Amino acid sequence: MAMRIKTGDRVYVISGKDRGKEGKVLRRDVGKDLVVVENVNMVTKSVRPSQKNPQGGLVKQEAPLRACKVMLVCPACGKPTRVGRAFLDDGRKVRICKKCGEIVDKV
Template sequence: MSKLHIKKGDIVFVNAGTDKGKTGRVVKVIVDKQRAIVEGLNMVTKHAKPNAKNPQGGREQVEAPIHISNLNVVDPKTGKPTRVGRKKVDGKLVRISKKSGEVIK
């Protein structure tokens, strides 16, 4: 399995889907399914049975995973979506922005 261009904590731009054009922070990356959960985006309604925490039950809004091919990392310098490259800096492989050449944390 190859490395993914997105990590937890990245600010990403959504290229496709109902939330196209929006940005958000990655909460979780599901590597084996190549998906990411982005904070506040791709919200779906889940029906919950009554339980100890929620005695009434009901409907709750939760974030659904988005395929990483539909996400681009936001450039730290320009704030626009960019592709990600890899480069050796001081003997370490780091992610860089293809637009500005800036290192992505």
């Protein structure tokens, strides 16, 4: 099934330890059905000293989470919603909000 969330979308976490948080999608992995959301699912990683980080130590970073655990937040109505597909008159396929019917993609 196609992933209906794109990089840069605002999403709402619907399950897991971070339930109720919102954030922007930083990157996605379509093959594994994963998304990385800004300031959600933070983990502490131990890093070795390097030229980029000469001190080394502990670094907090976002870990991926399953795409089925997030819902798109509609830019028009501001609510978490399912995503539908529609065709415009010129033949382009766009994403629409199932709650208010507005187009989610920037046309």
